[in-house]
Amino acid sequence: MALDNIKELCGENYFVFGTNTKKFKTYVVGVGGEGIVYRISDSLVAKVPYYQHEIKKLHHERRMGLELSLAGVAVPRQKGIVEVDIPSSSRSLALVMEFIEGQKLTRIKNRKIMETAIKSMEEEIAKARDYFFIPKDYGRHNSIFVANENQTYLIDFSDWRRAQT
Numbered sequence: 001m002a003l004d005n006i007k008e009l010c011g012e013n014y015f016v017f018g019t020n021t022k023k024f025k026t027y028v029v030g031v032g033g034e035g036i037v038y039r040i041s042d043s044l045v046a047k048v049p050y051y052q053h054e055i056k057k058l059h060h061e062r063r064m065g066l067e068l069s070l071a072g073v074a075v076p077r078q079k080g081i082v083e084v085d086i087p088s089s090s091r092s093l094a095l096v097m098e099f100i101e102g103q104k105l106t107r108i109k110n111r112k113i114m115e116t117a118i119k120s121m122e123e124e125i126a127k128a129r130d131y132f133f134i135p136k137d138y139g140r141h142n143s144i145f146v147a148n149e150n151q152t153y154l155i156d157f158s159d160w161r162r163a164q165t
C-alpha cells in the first residue's frame with residue numbers, strides 16, 4: 001500500500017510523519033522491544049518495527065489480530081500494513097490499527113479498577129484459548145483497560161500461535 005492510501009485509511013485527519021507537522025501533533029504512544037507505536041490520526045496508530053526485514057512478523061501479528069477479532073476477542077481493529085514516513089528515516093512499512101484509548105494495566109493505581117481490568121484481561125485470554133490460540137508474552141504489560149467500556153483490550157500478538165485444529 002502506498003503513502004496515499006494512508007489518507008484513505010485515516011480520512012482528512014491523517015498524519016504522515018514529516019509532513020503536516022503544524023496541523024497535527026505526532027504522538028509516540030509506545031516504545032516496545034520490537035518497534036515504536038505512533039499515533040497517526042484521532043483513531044489510529046502505526047506500529048513501526050525497528051528492523052524492516054521483520055516484516056514477516058508484522059504480517060503474522062496482523063493475521064493473529066484479524067483472527068482474534070473474528071473470534072470475538074477484544075483487540076485493536078486492524079487496518080492494514082502500509083508504507084509510512086517516519087521522522088529522520090526513510091519510508092517504512094507499518095501495521096496500522098485502531099488506537100485503544102485507555103490505561104495500560106501496568107499503570108493502574110486504583111486497586112478496584114485493577115481488579116476489574118485483570119478480570120477482563122483473563123476473560124479475553126480464556127476466550128482466545130477456547131478458539132485454540134496459544135498466547136505468548138501476554139499479561140498486564142500487553143493489555144489496555146478502557147474505563148468507560150469496563151473492558152480490557154489485548155495488544156501485541158507477534159509471538160502468538162494458533163494450534164492446528
Ligand SMILES: Nc1ncnc2c1ncn2[C@@H]1O[C@H](COP(=O)(O)OP(=O)(O)OP(=O)(O)O)[C@@H](O)[C@H]1O
Binds near residue numbers: 158
Ligand atoms: N493499538 C494500540 N493502542 C494504544 N496503544 C498501543 C497500541 N498498540 C501498542 N500500544 C502502545 O505501544 C506499546 C508498544 O506496543 P507493542 O507492545 O505492540 O510493541 P512491542 O515492540 O511488540 O512490545 P514488547 O516490548 O512488548 O515486545 C504498548 O505497550 C502500548 O503502550
Ligand SMILES: [Mg+2]
Binds near residue numbers: 155
Ligand atoms: Mg508489548
